[in-house]
Amino acid sequence: MKEKLNLYQILRTILLALLSAFAILPFALLFIASLTKESFIMQNGYSYFPKEWSFSAYEYLIANGAQIFRAYGISIIITVAGTCLGLALTLLFAYPLSKPDMPGRRFFNFMVFFTILFSGGLVPSYTMWTTVFHMKNSILALLIPGLLMRGFYVILAKSYFQASIPGEIYESARIDGASEVTVFSRIAIPLAKPIIATLVLFIGLDYWNDWNNGLIYLTNAKLYSIQNVLNQMIQTITFLSQNAGQVSVTGNIPSNAVRMAIAVVGTLPVLIAYPFLQKWFVKGIVMGGVKG
Amino acid sequence: MLNRIRVNKKGIYKYRWLYVMMIPSLIYMIINNYVPMAGLVMAFKKINFSVGIWKSPWAGFDNFRYLFATSDAWIITRNTISYNLAFIVLGNTLAVLTAMALAEVKSKKGRAFFQGSILIPYIISYVVVSYLVYAFLSTNGFFNKTLLPLLGLEPTNWYLETIYWPFILVIVFLWKGIGYSSVIYLSSILGIDGSLYEAAALDGANAFQRAKLITIPLLKPTIITLVMLQIGRIFYSDFGLFYQVPQNSGQLLKATNVIDTYVYRGLLQLGDVSMSAAAGFYQAIVGFVIVLGANLLVKKFSPDDALF
Numbered sequence: 001m002k003e004k005l006n007l008y009q010i011l012r013t014i015l016l017a018l019l020s021a022f023a024i025l026p027f028a029l030l031f032i033a034s035l036t037k038e039s040f041i042m043q044n045g046y047s048y049f050p051k052e053w054s055f056s057a058y059e060y061l062i063a064n065g066a067q068i069f070r071a072y073g074i075s076i077i078i079t080v081a082g083t084c085l086g087l088a089l090t091l092l093f094a095y096p097l098s099k100p101d102m103p104g105r106r107f108f109n110f111m112v113f114f115t116i117l118f119s120g121g122l123v124p125s126y127t128m129w130t131t132v133f134h135m136k137n138s139i140l141a142l143l144i145p146g147l148l149m150r151g152f153y154v155i156l157a158k159s160y161f162q163a164s165i166p167g168e169i170y171e172s173a174r175i176d177g178a179s180e181v182t183v184f185s186r187i188a189i190p191l192a193k194p195i196i197a198t199l200v201l202f203i204g205l206d207y208w209n210d211w212n213n214g215l216i217y218l219t220n221a222k223l224y225s226i227q228n229v230l231n232q233m234i235q236t237i238t239f240l241s242q243n244a245g246q247v248s249v250t251g252n253i254p255s256n257a258v259r260m261a262i263a264v265v266g267t268l269p270v271l272i273a274y275p276f277l278q279k280w281f282v283k284g285i286v287m288g289g290v291k292g
Numbered sequence: 293m294l295n296r297i298r299v300n301k302k303g304i305y306k307y308r309w310l311y312v313m314m315i316p317s318l319i320y321m322i323i324n325n326y327v328p329m330a331g332l333v334m335a336f337k338k339i340n341f342s343v344g345i346w347k348s349p350w351a352g353f354d355n356f357r358y359l360f361a362t363s364d365a366w367i368i369t370r371n372t373i374s375y376n377l378a379f380i381v382l383g384n385t386l387a388v389l390t391a392m393a394l395a396e397v398k399s400k401k402g403r404a405f406f407q408g409s410i411l412i413p414y415i416i417s418y419v420v421v422s423y424l425v426y427a428f429l430s431t432n433g434f435f436n437k438t439l440l441p442l443l444g445l446e447p448t449n450w451y452l453e454t455i456y457w458p459f460i461l462v463i464v465f466l467w468k469g470i471g472y473s474s475v476i477y478l479s480s481i482l483g484i485d486g487s488l489y490e491a492a493a494l495d496g497a498n499a500f501q502r503a504k505l506i507t508i509p510l511l512k513p514t515i516i517t518l519v520m521l522q523i524g525r526i527f528y529s530d531f532g533l534f535y536q537v538p539q540n541s542g543q544l545l546k547a548t549n550v551i552d553t554y555v556y557r558g559l560l561q562l563g564d565v566s567m568s569a570a571a572g573f574y575q576a577i578v579g580f581v582i583v584l585g586a587n588l589l590v591k592k593f594s595p596d597d598a599l600f
Contacts, residue, residue: 006499008498008499008500009396009499012392012393012396012397013393015389015390015393016390016393016394016397016406019390019406019410020405020406020410022467023409023410023411023412023413023467023471024409024412026427026428026467027412029424029427029428029434030423030424030427041432042432044437044438045432045433045434045436045437046427046428046430046432046433046434046437047434047437047438048434089316089317089320092316092317093313093314093317093318093321096310096311096313096314099307099310101303102303102310103300103303103304103307104304104311108314108318111321112321113600115321115325117583118329118576118580118583119325119328119329119576120325120327120328120331120572121328121332121572121573121575122552122556122559122568122572123334123555123559123565123568123569123572124327124329124331124569124572125324125328125331126559127331127345128323128327128328128331131341131344131345145324146324149317149320149321151321151325154317180306180309180310181310181313184310184313205415209416209417210417211417211418211419211536212531212532216560227417227419227420230419230420231419231536234422234423234426234539235539235540256432259423260423260427263420263423266420267416270415270416271412274408274412274415275408278404278408278411281411281415282407282411282475285472285475285476286475286476286479
């Protein structure tokens, strides 16, 4: 059935175009601002159509960005380490839970599920991690508290193992004499590639975007991730004046543009990777479905 | 009975290595999630870090008495609940509309493009969001220097004026969150049997009627479940939204302080641990009761979608 271009179609196209523009335009402003000449910003504010462009914000970053590069490195290391460890912990716990006849399965299932319903909250967690595990100003604070294994991801992986890999495959492997561990590593893991891709994406994003742990546990700026540097900078402009003092920059510090440039640099990896990973990302959200 | 035990023993033996596999994760979960639950008793203590939590003297309900004697207790409860209500109503309405519009886009590439762009804000941290908002609202921002002059209005100091913030926070929330829930609704809509629409079209139903008579009714279970889950979380808020976006501005607290930010400030900025612990306890318990209630309701309407 061919329909003529009707009111409904026009409305829906306008809605989608507006929403897309609404979603993207703020990023454009950030990006353009980072390429705008400082004097223009001081006079005309952040603008979509600056009359004077300049790379000086990025030049400044390259020349004086020791802390930025360091933080960038920390973000990358923590993201990689956290994703590997988190993925391992999630899969190792989720796989046994997917066995319908494993004794104690219901208990462990409930244990995971309960962490989603109820939590002790910030004060007890903070107290435990700082007093018992000495996380204050430890680099491990970016890795361990809260983020390493989320109950929601365990449930996601468990459902995948349960629904997408038929039990007969396991049984026939068992009958052939394979041990449970062999079945897990040789059969279940290769078959679980889609959920692994999704988990890597979700956990990786959690780590790259995390600023909360750094905000709570770190006061030593040397340990900051890029998100923490951004966080600190927007709340105190002192960051720039300090840095400028150390390297004795003379003349105009392109502070407004530089701030935006650092935000661009902190976001860029995610934005560049996103178009390639979008499909998996959407799949993951659908898999998590309403229980997300 | 004997038989069952024997079977269990066999099962335990059969899966013995799987139990070993679970140990590291189990240890992490106990430390990260369960030990802090026990730490909720801090709310009933007069915390003194120099003697340690366990040796700190008991305070009975004193911490709660102090908390609820302040005007803060009312403000944070009111803000948390009313923001969440606004998010639930506006967020789901807009997400359903977006999903319905997306479902009508026939070209796969076109749909991926629209969906992809609407989802971008979701993958960005709230720190970066605060930069984006700053680029619009600061004294040098796009609003003050370009938009308001264009409309002939005076610039204003956005970060000091409470009245704008309910709107700003709702808009930022929608901007960041619509993509995610519209993906879920879209997958529900795409699961609807296409022949229903064809039959309706043959009967002469226009697009509005088809949406009203087919899509919305069939989407109802998903909507109800999502809404119930969100109601279950009504005592919690996204710390990033309420802390980063207003840039922790003290002048805005009346409009931006929620339970999560109150707990954080008490613990790490004001050093008022006991008060903070009491607020955290209040959130955990009331929050839990609300989750249970919401789940009970879901169970009544659509048992399959209940959480437990």
